[in-house]
Amino acid sequence: MPQGAVRGDVVLDVRGLVKHYDDTPVLHGVDLTVAEHEVVALIGSSGSGKSTLLRCAALLEEVTDGQVLLDGDDITDPGVDADRVRSRFGVVFQAFNLFPHMTVRQNITLAPRVVHGVPAGEADARALELLERVGLADKADAYPDRLSGGQQQRAAIARAVAVEPRVLLLDEVTSALDPELVGEVLALVRELAEGGATILMATHEMGFARRVADHVVFLDGGRVCEEGPPAQVLGEPTQPRTQQFLRRVVDAGRL
C-alpha cells in the first residue's frame, strides 16, 4: 500500500491480547490492527514480546486473554478449528525452518497439497513459479543445507506465500543472516509488499521499516507504547521510551 494511503478493510484485529508464560505476564493487553495490503512493522527491544505477539496471533501459542479476529471472525474462540485457522497464515521465523529432509520444491508444495488439497501438478507448477520469483529456480531440487542462509530464508518465504495466506507474519526474518545476505531477503519482502501482500513483521531493521511499512507499532515491555506512520514513530517519536529505544538503535548504526 502506498505510504500515507487510506487504510483498507481490517484483516487482522488483535484486541486486548494478554499472554502469560506460567505466571509471568509477557503481553499486557495489546491492541493492533493490520488492514488489507498493509505492512505493519512491530519494533521494540529484545524481550518486548514481538515474537510472542506474532505466535499468539497465528494460534501457535495459547492466548491467556483477549481476542484475535481474522476477517472479523474471532479465531481465539474455543470452538474454532485451530488447524484450519493456522493454514490462513503464512509464518516465517528468524531461524530458517525449512524441513531439512525435503528438497526446496517439496518444502513449498507440502502445505498446499496436504493442508489445502491442491493437486500435486498444480502445487508443483506454482512452486516453480514462486521459486522463479524469489530467484531460486535453479535450487528447486536442492536440499536446504546446500543453500546459503539468504537463499534458505527466501525459500522459507516462498513456502509461506505458497498457501496464499491472508496475512504474512514475518518474525525477524533477517536477524540470523550474515549482513551481506540481509539485503536480498529484505528486497523480497519489499517486492511482496509492493505486490499487495498483507504483512505483520517484527523487525530490528529500522531503515527498512521506515521505507516499507505503512504503520509502525513500538512494543515496550509487552505494551504498545507508541504507534503511527513510520515518519512519525521513527522520525518524531513523542514517547520518552520510544525516543530512548531509537537513540540506542541509532547508536548501534541501525537507523
Ligand SMILES: Nc1ncnc2c1ncn2[C@@H]1O[C@H](COP(=O)(O)OP(=O)(O)OP(=O)(O)O)[C@@H](O)[C@H]1O
Ligand atoms: N516459551 C516461553 N516460555 C517462557 N517465557 C517465554 C517463552 N517465550 C518467550 N518468553 C519470554 O517472553 C518475553 C518476550 O519474548 P519474545 O520472544 O516475544 O520477545 P521479542 O520482542 O520477540 O524478542 P527478540 O527481539 O529478542 O526476538 C521474554 O521475556 C521471554 O523470555
